Amino acid sequence: MSIIILLVIAALIFAGGFLAAFFWATDDGQFDDTATPAIRILNDDTVEKSKS
């Protein structure tokens, strides 16, 4: 049964990893501009087409 204690701690550490990932993402500015990437993703392909 004591495996539960281990599991809970492991789960906490795991979730803590996501928390750290969130911190990294905000500091990296991933949430600064949420509009342009939506447009950008549609654009890239056409570039290559017109090039070839």
Add this chain to the structure above:
Amino acid sequence: MPEVQEAVLCHHCGEECKNEDLIIEDKHFCCVGCKTVFELLQENDLCGYYDLEQHAGVSLKSKNHEGKFDYLQNPDIEAAILDFKSEKLHKVTLFLPAVHCSSCVWLLENFHKIRAGVLHSRLNFIKKELSLTYDPTNVSLKEIVELLATLGYEPLISLENTVAKDQTRTKKSNRLLRQIAVTGFCTGNIMLLSFPEYFKLDLQNDVDAQYQKFFLYLNVILALPVYFYGAADYIKGAWVSLKEVWKRNTTTLSVDIPIALGVTALFIRSLYETLINGAGAYWDSMAGLVFLLLLGKWVQKKTFDYLSFERNYKSYFPLAVEVKNKDHFDYKNVDDLRKGDIIRIHNNELIPADAQLADGKAFIDYSFVTGESEPVSIRNNEVIYAGGRQKGQNIELVVTKEVSKSYLTQLWNQANFKEEKEVANTKLADDFSKYFTYITLAISFLTAIYWAVVNPETAWPAFTAVLMVACPCALTLSMPFTMGTVMGIFGKNKFYVKNQNVIQKLTEIKHIVFDKTGTLTKNNDYRELTYKGESLSEKEQSLFKSLALNSTHPVSKLVASHFDKSEELIFDEISEMEGAGILGYIDSQKVQIGNAHFLGVPQHQLDKEARVYLKIGDTVKGCLKTRPVFREGFEGVIAKLKNSFNLYLLSGDKSTDKAQLSEYLAEDHLHFEQKPEDKLHFIKTLQDSKEPVLMVGDGLNDAGALRQSDLGIALSENTQAFTPASDAILDANKFSELSNFIEFSRKSVNIVKLSFLLSLVYNFICISWAVSGTLSPVVAAIFMPLSSISVVLFAVIITYFSARKSNLLT
């Protein structure tokens, strides 16, 4: 069948090819500018630009930027603009107001293909900011900016850019995001780990008891960051407020106090339960509470951060100006201008500092400063004020005052401009919490005393329970969520408010002051022209048109545009009297256009509304009158607002339109020839009665009044363009909705009050449990968040519902 001629549209910008029609392959272009861009794109294989969106380009008609960006060659100025500078790499962020569609994103992010040396470009579509990385040995900033301008994306470079970019705001919002993340993380885990407790572990069983301890202590550890990090701002805020009250600076207790009290009570009680009693505690109630509060705070802080509400004169002024250095001119940052410097101003450039005319023919358009639309001519040695715009040839000026000490900029240096307007932040909530805190404390102490007498064991739990549940969580949440919703609804209707306080301020307004030109009426370019006098023959019309075409004066342009369809004739002799009119001879016939004095107009032909008189030979034919064109829905709004507010009008113009305006507004509420300072003082006098004033304006000349007023709304044809510092920006097309907005903000405050009432009902139920000492952790854990969420939902749903009823949502 008559032949229908289809309008030829420009392949680049989509405008009709009226005067010119340039053709490449089978594509039409309306001007050389558009054609150049197309050729440039074709050369670089970037014609995909036109596939994404038809006619994606920006019209380039009558845009000439030759020499305009020469100042970027000056290393000091360049350094001021650059974000990062090394030998091989420069980084710069430019604001491009023309960005408008996905094609723009595509083209600008492929900028490196057009110009070698540009390494990387990235566009923020919402903020319209282009971040560029380039190799300075290969391409200069000036070349980049010029190329952008050629493409139709002329960057706006102003003094404001050079002021160190403000990073504190993003840092602050990052801190809040972190708090939310940490608290959310802890809350989720605490909730999960509390389940064993709620499902009644068998404490007699050794194994179960061991687990229970483990879960409890884990909860304590998880709750520590919630209390000391997540709730830190509330506790600090409460402490500051308490100190203020202690020092007797104020008697109002801020809303932070009951929150901090509740959270602290939860924390201490839970610590006591866990460590002393070894029993289940209120950890999840506490964490959930803090989490919800932080979410509310986040909603409250959400603003339209792509709009700037804080612009001052610096955004309008040029960055650099040509200054005479012995025998040649150098570019110099306008901040470094000193008294005595000789500066050169080109056509259409803004004069950055008060100066004296030294050389050249100055013809200054002060519409920017005063709102008066007619340019004035200046004689040598006369003073020209900063903010004026030169029309015509180059002039040389001697600076008499530094930029920051100029007449116009002085307006910003007034004391009240420096401090933020009084923040009525949580005024409504504060009013509530003033009594709330005292009542809560009274109830909890009374409960404690009662139980101390009846049953001392229940005294402690009952006392803390009252403090815990009385926390005004729902109260503090309903406000930000309701107001946030209202802000979003307003935003959808193109009324952008700076923050949530503005909505509340809107409900307190008693006086409304309007600017005239550009606010109530459309801009001067849209004035309606009417001719009054004897009818003119075809020949006479073309005479006036041809004569008017010889002058650059705006009134002459009006005349020419009125007789637009007439034939153009060549005059034998023309002479222009500045500030009076123009006179010409054709086939020994005298033709005159000008003011009454210049033409010697007889008494009976004088007209108050006349703008300019026309005369052939010795007879005054008539005059041209201009009438302002009011914004659509103007009458309706004024009629509605008239009932509940005192309306005033301030205009920098002469009183030509007075007769027309007095149909709508009381005559003694109309004020003309108001300088920016007069406008400011007028607002001040109105405010003496302690009644809040709303100012609606559009230009820099209203900036002082907008700032002084309790609530300043800047009206703008294009909300992305520059607007003076204000509390809200309203799209000019939505002007007719103004009364509706005010009405709706009233409703929303009522909704908030209603939700306060609801949360009080919840509090009442909770407190009755708490007083009787029967509040168990499970009940608290379910009931507390549930009450908050239901109050918020109630408020938001009702807000949406009433927005639909007010036609603000479809």
